[in-house]
Amino acid sequence: MTLQQRINDEPGTLVEQVMQAIRARIAARALAPGARLPSIRAFAATMQVSKSTVVEAYDRLAAEGQIRSRRGAGFYVAGHMPPLSLAEIGPRLDREVDPLWVSRQSLEAGDTVLKPGCGWLPKEWMPDEAIRRALRALARSEQADLTDYGPPLGLSPMRQLLSRRMAEHGIEAEPRQIMLTESGSQAIDLLCRFLLDPGDTVLLDDPCYFNFHAMLRAHRARVVSVPYTPNGPDLEIFAQVLAEHRPRLYITNSGLHNPTGATLSPVMAHRVLKLAEQHDLTIIEDDIFADLEPEPAPHLAAFDGLERVIHIGSFSKTLSAAVRCGFIAARPDWIEGLIDLKLATSFGGGHFSAELVHALLKDGSYRKHVEALRARLARAMGETGPRLNRLGLKPWIEPRAGMFLWCSLPDGLDAATIARRALAENVVLAPGNAFSLSQSAKGFLRFNVAQSLDPRIFPVLERAMA
Secondary structure, three states, rough: OHHHHHHHHOOOOHHHHHHHHHHHHHOOOOOOOOOHHHHHHHHOOOOOOOOOHHHHHHHHHHHOOOEOOOOOOOOEEEEOOOOOOOOHOOOOOOOHHHHHHHHHHHHHHHOOOOOOOOOOHHHOOHHHHHHHHHHHHHOOOOOOOOOOOOOOOOOOOHHHHHHHHHOOOOOOOOOHHEEEEHHHHHHHHHHHHHHHOOOOOEEEEEOOOHHHHHHHHOOEEEEEEEEEEEEOOOOHHHHHHHHHHOOOEEEEEEOOOOOOOOOHHHHHHHOOOOOHHHHHEEEEOOOHHHOOOOOOOOHHHHHHHOOOEEEEEEEOOOOOOOOOEEEEEEEEEHHHHHHHHHHHOOOOOHHHHHHHHHHHOOHHHHHHHHHHHHHHHHHHHHHHHHHHHHOOOEEEEOOOOOOOOEEEOOOOOOOHHHHHHOOOOEEEEEHHHHHHOOOOOOOEEEEEEEOOOOOHHHHHHHHHHO
16 A cells, blocks of 8 residues: 555545655655655645645644744754654554554463464473573583673584584585574564665565564565465466566565465475576575474475575574574675674674574484474364364365464455454454455464464354354
């Protein structure tokens, strides 16, 4: 939705609409402090209002202190910058169901709130005792560094171990091509800072992980999307979007796609890479769910050899959200630039967390844990799917692994309305349009099967759907 379309949907007088249009441009940094506002004549034409309406709006904004007039020179943005508001920059979704709200509500929820819409495993599923053992061992070890900064690339033994793990998935990455980060989200943030300028175009799947939208909004990127199919992006539309919009980046999950649970097919991977080469497209492959797969999915980075694909991952979803450790695998020349950026923005970067995760990977605790997780998730998938079916919710596909079911509602039902009703009964759901740039998924909900085992969820869902 364009800025003009958003303003046209705003309630209030024409003067208020013009004022809101200027406020939105200032909030989005499209008008920086000291910038000259459009002339009264030009903005009246843009907004399709009279010049007197714009004059009144500018006068009121000047009275508020948002803009200043200079005799004979027009109006200018005042010299202070208001705080960044992601809600102002993006589409005006209902705040109760937009991506940031879903995350905040899930994170702030107390123990009495059920969270089938959240994106992580229950805390009782995580290896609490193994983490405590590793912490005690690190505290006793003379070799563990508990107080100093780590090297810019990150803990060397951890990067060597990650290199071996990626090789098992067909991805050849030397330790010098791997940089540790504090999370998968930080990895994407660093890459956006490194590769994008404000206004650059980025391609996303539709639907996709909703925090991709919020992250790119914060980076002032222009976002376009391509429909996602059970085997990967719709190739015909993918090619059209590349030719028309010339995106700089494509961010995707190749294995256990969020929110659909789909897996990229080998044929689709080859065709995506061929199109990416033709259009000079860089791909960020977010693979944070890889360890939940019984067999590795096809990886774009494996076919590409890290030439134009950047591979990222983390252990937040499978080990601990409190122990922040992620990584970026990329071309050596890009890693050099990313090191400087990491030093400029976070300096040390989670050395203690890397020590702890390395200890858990090295002693076999993590391997046993994820094997148990896969079996437990398979059981949860087998229980949750039929329960949802009985309420008329149909899975878009049957995922081969992972935690997510992407389910369509019966015709005529709106996921946002159902989410608001369920919230009133302390159940947090994830409506489809939170994941969809085109806002074409209002008839879908994403369910986390690990968080959907409490039988109290389904009567609430049934009442909300009624």
